[in-house]
Amino acid sequence: MRLSRSARIVLGTITGLILFFIYAPLLLVVVNSFNADRTFGWPPKGFTLEWWGRAFDSAGVREALMTSVWVAVVSTVISLALGTLLAMALQRYKFFGRDVINLLVILPIALPGIVTGIALNNMFTTVLGVPLSIWTVIIAHATFCMVTVFNNAIARLRRMSPGLEEASADLGAGVFTTFRLVTFPQLRSALLAGGLLAFALSFDEIIVTTFTIGAGQQTLPVWILQNLFRPNQAPVVNVVAVVLILISIVPIWLAQRLSEDSVGVGVGAKKAAKTAK
């Protein structure tokens, strides 16, 4: 498309402004984590490392972090297994109810988090009588993490040539051997990307978590939420927030590099093959 020079400049400027809008609030959190003023008035009154020291000494933060990592790892493993199976089933076979299952897998992420949260809370507490714990959080997280794995896997499967698997079968490899030696290697990077996004999604989740977590237990987001409104803790929250910004960048950056066919918003916006260029 032939855009005039001025149109390009206008679009470029808009993009620049949006990027500023995106980065400015986050930079402010970084700056405030060194701000000597507890109320974060602007401009900052002085520089201090006190909050950083207190954050590193905080046992509550450390425990919440460990819980978060554990929850995210287990839900990622579950969603990797279930998401891959589902993607293979839906991509390879046509069967009655396929569209329903297709809708079912996006439902936990298309419906508001509060619906997922209260539905699971109600099922565990009222219907089943199961006490809320880390495991109820994991079950909840795995349910909506499945879709990121599913999206990444199915996008890759669509681009894979079925000929390779047929050839493998013709050469005498069993179903499992074919998966191990032919299908899985091609899926690997897509699964890694989907898994990383699932991990990030679980690590960050707060709404569903607050409805499914047991009393006295904390993931990192739950810790942040509980300390946000305590004047003495607010500066420490800033530090944790900065660390979270840094941590969350890593999986996204990796997922971005690993996955060519999905930009992966975690909801797997599918990027058409780059052949269009």
Added chain:
Amino acid sequence: MAMQTTTAPGPAPAGGPERKPVPPRKQGISALLHRSPRLRLAGLLTAPAAWLILVYIAALAALLITALWTVDTFTGKVSTTWTFDNIRTVLTTSVYQVITLRTIYIAVAVTVIDMVIALPIAFFIAKVATARWQKLLVIAVLMPLWASYLVKAYAWRNVLAEGGLLEWLGRPIGLDSPGYSETAVILTLAYIWLPYMILPIHAGFERVPNSMLEASGDLGAKPWTTMRLVMLPILVPSIIAGTIFTFSLSLGDYITAQIVGGTTQMLGTVVYANVGAANNLPLAAAVSLIPIVIIMIYLFVVRRTGALNNL
């Protein structure tokens, strides 16, 4: 791995004597699966379908049922007496009507703002920027926006705070910070959900072949006409996919409302209050049916556009 049996179960496929013997790998479970696509499908589908149905669909069904139950006023326990009272209360009480309308208004405003922001930036990244910049810009847009939801809501609390950045920036030009208010909720939610709009739209722009745009230009269409008649129809499913997320995520929010909303109440706030402090799960369930119905209607309306495959 496949179990090995010494005698092949049943006749080997086309097992004439001139064929070489079936390799041992093709026996047992693996062979069974190899022969029967139905079994293969069942093997793939059982676990994930069971999870989705037993965990999620069962939970949604239970939610619907709980909305028809009630809470014993003495014990505070859920009693399984069937009644439409909760649903009637939610539909007829003016407080719930006001909160529902406010929540829908916030969700629509967030969706519109994100659409307006996402279209030019996605277009610039996908179709205007040079190849090297494209990669950089995608990462630049994605990375910070993937930073934690809470961090972003909190960042806006910092921006909006009394004596904070926005007030400091606005004072010289006579603008006031919206403080903690409904406007602040819209602003913050629009910020938080922006990537959920940019990504599908960006993917949509990438799907529009450049040759098609050139053809349109060669046939005399001005950029604006090309945009409207060539690009927009291709983009519609992507845009709708984006709106499903921004709309749905805003509809269920209550944390942002807590952090920057001041006294602003949303549907999520009501649900949360009834599960926690008020301990009235049936009423909370009834309230949560509102966003479910709204989203279901929306999904039903946009189903035919192909948007659901763009999620």
